[in-house]
Amino acid sequence: MEDLVQLSYSVDTLYFLVMGVLVMFMAPGFAMLEAGMVRAKNTSEILLKNVALFSIASIMYLLVGYAIMYGDGSGWMPGFGFLIGAENTAEEVLASGGDTYYSARSDFFFQVVFVATAMSIVSGAVAERMKLWAFLAFAVVMTGFIYPVQGFWKWGGGGLDELGFLDFAGSGVVHMCGAAAALAGVILLGPRLGKYGPNGQINPIQGANMPLATLGMFILWFGWFGFNGGSELMVSNVDEANAVSQVFVNTNTAAAGGLVAALILARIMFGKADLTMALNGALAGLVSITAEPLTGSNLASLGIGAVGGVIVVLSIITLDKLKIDDPVGAISVHGTCGIWGLLAVVITNSDATIGAQLIGIAVIFAWTFGVSLIVWLIIKAVMGIRISEEEEYAGADITETGIEAYPEFAKS
Amino acid sequence: MKLITAIIKPFKLDDVREALSEVGVQGMTVTEVKGFGRQKGHTELYRGAEYVVDFLPKVKIETAVGDDMLEQAIEAITKSANTGKVGDGKIFVTALDEVVRIRTGETGADAV
Numbered sequence: 001m002e003d004l005v006q007l008s009y010s011v012d013t014l015y016f017l018v019m020g021v022l023v024m025f026m027a028p029g030f031a032m033l034e035a036g037m038v039r040a041k042n043t044s045e046i047l048l049k050n051v052a053l054f055s056i057a058s059i060m061y062l063l064v065g066y067a068i069m070y071g072d073g074s075g076w077m078p079g080f081g082f083l084i085g086a087e088n089t090a091e092e093v094l095a096s097g098g099d100t101y102y103s104a105r106s107d108f109f110f111q112v113v114f115v116a117t118a119m120s121i122v123s124g125a126v127a128e129r130m131k132l133w134a135f136l137a138f139a140v141v142m143t144g145f146i147y148p149v150q151g152f153w154k155w156g157g158g159g160l161d162e163l164g165f166l167d168f169a170g171s172g173v174v175h176m177c178g179a180a181a182a183l184a185g186v187i188l189l190g191p192r193l194g195k196y197g198p199n200g201q202i203n204p205i206q207g208a209n210m211p212l213a214t215l216g217m218f219i220l221w222f223g224w225f226g227f228n229g230g231s232e233l234m235v236s237n238v239d240e241a242n243a244v245s246q247v248f249v250n251t252n253t254a255a256a257g258g259l260v261a262a263l264i265l266a267r268i269m270f271g272k273a274d275l276t277m278a279l280n281g282a283l284a285g286l287v288s289i290t291a292e293p294l295t296g297s298n299l300a301s302l303g304i305g306a307v308g309g310v311i312v313v314l315s316i317i318t319l320d321k322l323k324i325d326d327p328v329g330a331i332s333v334h335g336t337c338g339i340w341g342l343l344a345v346v347i348t349n350s351d352a353t354i355g356a357q358l359i360g361i362a363v364i365f366a367w368t369f370g371v372s373l374i375v376w377l378i379i380k381a382v383m384g385i386r387i388s389e390e391e392e393y394a395g396a397d398i399t400e401t402g403i404e405a406y407p408e409f410a411k412s
Numbered sequence: 413m414k415l416i417t418a419i420i421k422p423f424k425l426d427d428v429r430e431a432l433s434e435v436g437v438q439g440m441t442v443t444e445v446k447g448f449g450r451q452k453g454h455t456e457l458y459r460g461a462e463y464v465v466d467f468l469p470k471v472k473i474e475t476a477v478g479d480d481m482l483e484q485a486i487e488a489i490t491k492s493a494n495t496g497k498v499g500d501g502k503i504f505v506t507a508l509d510e511v512v513r514i515r516t517g518e519t520g521a522d523a524v
Contacts, residue, residue: 393423
C-alpha cells in the first residue's frame with residue numbers, strides 16, 4: 001500500500017513537471033509568433049522582451065508571486081510571503097494516505113510557467129513602439145503582484161472560487177488577465193505611426209516572417225496540451241487518466257475548429273485565405289476551450305472552438321475600427337475569446353452558473369485593467385512608455401538592442 | 413522626357429506616391445537602397461565588438477515624366493518627402509533618350 005502511495009506521488013509529481021515543461025515551451029511559441037508578426041526592424045527587440053519577461057516571471061513568482069497566490073490568504077485578501085515553503089517528506093505523504101500527492105516544487109514549477117504565459121500576451125499587443133525597459137518594469141509588477149492576486153481569488157481558493165466561478169485552466173485567470181493588462185497598456189501607448197490614416201483608413205503593417213509566425217502557433221498548440229492537460233492536476237488512476245485524455249482531445253479539437261472557422265470566415269470576408277487569421281483562429285479555439293476542456297463532449301469542443309475562431313476575426317477588425325492597434329491580435333485572441341471561453345462553461349458544465357461566470361469576468365478584468373492602468377501611468381510618468389518618432393522609424397532593434405535581427409549588407 | 417531619381421526616407425514613400433499621383437504621374441519603380449549624404453552614421457556594438465553603421469536605409473524612386481510635368485513632379489516630391497531633418501534625400505534629373513511601352517510598342521511621349 002505504501003509503495004502505491006509513493007508511486008502515485010511520483011507519477012503525479014512527474015506529470016506536473018512534464019506538463020510544466022510543455023507549457024514552458026509556449027514561451028518560445030509566443031516569441032516566434034510575435035517575431036513573425038512584427039517588422040524586421042523590430043524583431044530583436046520583441047525577442048528580447050520575450051526572453052526577459054520569462055525570466056522576470058520566473059524570478060518574481062518565485063520571490064513573492066507564488067506565496068501571494070497560494071499562501072494563507074482567505075476570501076478577497078491574499079496572503080503574503082516569500083519563496084515556496086517546505087517540501088513534503090515521504091513520512092508526511094504516507095501519513096496523508098495519498099491526499100498529499102505531488103511535490104510542492106512541482107506545483108510551483110507548473111504554476112510559474114502559467115504566469116509567464118499571461119505576461120507574454122502583453123508583449124505582442126504593445127509591440128513595435130513600447131520602450132523595452134518600461135515593459136520590463138511592468139512585467140515585474142504584473143508577475144509579482146497583479147496576476148498572483150487575481151490568481152489567488154480563483155485557484156488559491158479565494159473569493160471567486162467561493163462564489164462558484166469556474167475556470168479550469170485559465171481562460172480568465174491567465175488569458176483574459178493578460179489581455180486586460182495589454183489593453184490598458186495599448187490605450188495609453190497609442191497606435192503605431194502610420195497605422196491609422198486621417199480619413200478612418202486602416203493601413204496594414206505586414207509581419208516580416210510568416211514561417212516563424214506559423215511555427216510559433218504550432219508550438220503554442222503543442223504546449224497547450226500541457227496547459228490544459230496539466231490543469232487536471234492528477235493522472236494516477238483510471239478516472240484521472242481518462243479525464244486527462246478527454247482534455248487532450250477536446251483541446252486539439254477546439255484548436256482545429258477555431259482554425260477552420262477563422263479561415264472560412266476570412267475567405268468569405270476578405271476573399272483570400274489569410275494565413276495570419278488562420279493562426280489567430282487556432283489560438284482563439286484553444287483559449288475558448290481552456291475554461292472547460294473536460295466536461296464538454298468532443299463535438300461540443302469543436303463548436304466552442306469554432307465560435308472562438310469566428311469571434312476572433314470579428315474582434316480583430318473591430319479593435320482596428322476603434323483605433324486600438326494590436327499587432328498580433330493578442331487582445332482579441334486572449335481577451336475576447338477568453339470571455340467567450342468563460343461563458344461557454346455554462347454550456348458544458350452543469351455546475352457553472354452564468355452569474356458566477358459574469359462576476360468572475362468582471363472582477364478579473366476590473367482588477368487587472370485597473371491596476372495595470374495605474375502601473376502603466378506611473379511608468380509613463382517616471383520614464384515614458386513609448387519610443388520616440390525617430391526611434392520608431394529607425395526600428396526598435398537598432399535603437400533598443402543594437403542587434404539587427406536581419407542584418408543585410410553585411411561587410412564580408 | 414526626363415528620368416527623375418529621388419532618394420527619400422523609407423517612411424515617406426506613401427506620401428510621395430500620393431503626391432505624385434495627384435500631379436498626374438502614373439508610374440514609378442521603387443528600390444530599397446542604403447546610402448548617406450551629410451547624414452552621418454553612428455557606431456554600434458555587437459557582442460562587445462564595435463562596428464560603424466554608415467549606410468542608412470533609404471528608398472529610391474525612379475519615374476519617367478514628360479518635360480511639361482517635370483516641375484510639378486519635382487515640387488510634389490520635395491514637399492511630400494520633406495521632414496526638415498538631415499537625411500531627407502536628393503532628387504536627380506537626367507534626360508531620357510527613349511521610352512517604349514512593351515505591351516503596345518508605343519514610343520516617346522505616348523509611352524511615358
